Amino acid sequence: MKAAIEEWRHWLEGSTHPFQVITDHKNLEYIKSAKRLNPHQAHWSLFFTRFQFTVTYRPGSKNSKADALSRRHDRPLTDHQPESILPPSIIIAPDTLDLMDEIQREQRNEPAPQGCPANKQYVPSRLRLRVMQWVHTSLCSGHPGISHTLHLTQNSFWWPAMVKDVTNYVKSCFVCAQSKTPKELPSGLLQPLPIPQRPWSHLSVDFVTDLPPSDGFTPILVIIDCFSKACRLIPLKGLPTAMDTAQAMFHNVFRIYGIPEDIVSERGTQFTSQVWKAFCKQLDINVSLTSGYHPQSNGQVERLNQEIGRYLRSYCGREQHRWSEFLPWAEYAQKAFIHWSYTVPMRARIPTPHVPVVWRTITSTCCRRLDSP
Incomplete structure (x- = not known):
């Protein structure tokens, strides 16, 4: 609105009759009566005092003339969705489709080759990246390393060169590169602790x-x-x-x-x-x-x-x-x-409970009493 008044200032400034500003922005009706203004709005309010006008609200559905002028007519209307400028390999977003159903549908175009294990689900080439991403970034897996990611993937899926693909994917994981720390051991002779013989001992x-x-x-x-x-x-x-x-x-x-x-x-x-x-x-x-x-x-x-x-x-x-x-x-x-x-x-x-000395003493005493005539 300010830009339009500035454009036609030589016609509007000093007019004896107030002109009307029609807009689909209802809040502009209170622009001249607002009391709490930021510095930009205060500067605009001072500019508007040079003109006599009223602001009238009109819904966008009825404000067709101004709405039509605000559209670009040099671009043809198309029904198809615009293509993304980002390659699919770097887009990380929640997938609402059922991955297993999509794998089975894709297998119609790319059936499993010979040598595929009978108890594994063959993953077509188009869905391998999504499978590795799903296995590696799941809350139940927690961005593991190469060996653990490969083990989790091999539990249910198979495709040729799986080891190479999983290795390259984990090495290029951006989250892992940010959150993991080096694992190199310091030099020197380490003295090991005693080796336990049962769990939770x-x-x-x-x-x-x-x-x-x-x-x-x-x-x-x-x-x-x-x-x-x-x-x-x-x-x-x-x-x-x-x-x-x-x-x-x-x-x-x-x-x-x-x-x-x-x-x-x-x-x-x-x-x-x-x-x-x-x-x-x-x-x-x-x-x-x-x-x-x-x-x-x-x-x-x-x-x-x-x-x-x-x-x-x-x-x-x-x-x-x-x-x-x-x-x-x-x-x-x-x-x-x-x-x-x-x-x-x-x-x-499954732990084997450790019995303290006092309980072992009581147990042995009771056994001796039971064995005595």
């Missing part, structure tokens, strides 16, 4: 701190079973005391998996206090503290902390206050991983 414990608040939670208590590599991720309202740590361990680990034999932890105040030592002594748990300023002594839980950070950065990088919502998914993804350094049978997930 030897635990490694640590805290992940300095996180943004998420539903009132700030740190994470990270617990990993050194035998099966299963983990528990417990969000906490704040950095706990020794008593709070003992209660969290009992309610989230001991109550479910049994009492362990050994717990490896850093030298924080929670694990060096007399409360923690008395708690572990009462349950016949050995307390193992790492070397000072040497986190590699507790390497399993430190490595798990890196994976947790990578997972949370992958899914809530721009919404960091939502990390507590994704924490259960991170725990599920870590438990679903296959650790290639050893074979984990299904029975490794």
Whole structure:
């Protein structure tokens, strides 16, 4: 409106009769009576005082003359959808189509070649990128590495040169490049910890701190079973005391998996206090503290902390206050991983409870009394 009045200022300024401005923008009716204006609007209001006019609202359906003049007539109207300027390979958006149904429809044009396993779904060439993207970026997988992504893909799908395609896809994943950290080990001779003989008998414990608040939670208590590599991720309202740590361990680990034999932890105040030592002594748990300023002594839980950070950065990088919502998914993804350094049978997930000394003494005493005449 201001541009039009400026264009015909030599006709409108100084007119003895007010002219009428017809617009489909209803808010412009109050432009001359508005009291709270920003600097631009105040400058325009001062300009409008030089003219006598009234603003009349007319819906766009009835304002056909001005609407027709505002359209470009040099471009023909077309019914087809315009083509995207971005190649499909870099477009990441939710797919509303059922992937399996689309694979089966595409197989009519590209049937499975000879040598395709009978228990695998052949993926035509046009849909292979979508399958790899779906497997790699799913919440249940958590942007894993090449080996894990290949294993998850081979569970249900097959196509020639699958290993090469999956390797190239994971190496070119932009989210992985941003969120993952280097895994090179430091030089030097490492002294290994004792090898556990059953699940949940030897635990490694640590805290992940300095996180943004998420539903009132700030740190994470990270617990990993050194035998099966299963983990528990417990969000906490704040950095706990020794008593709070003992209660969290009992309610989230001991109550479910049994009492362990050994717990490896850093030298924080929670694990060096007399409360923690008395708690572990009462349950016949050995307390193992790492070397000072040497986190590699507790390497399993430190490595798990890196994976947790990578997972949370992958899914809530721009919404960091939502990390507590994704924490259960991170725990599920870590438990679903296959650790290639050893074979984990299904029975490794089923714990054999550790019986403290006091209960072993009571049991042996009762057995002797039953055996005595």
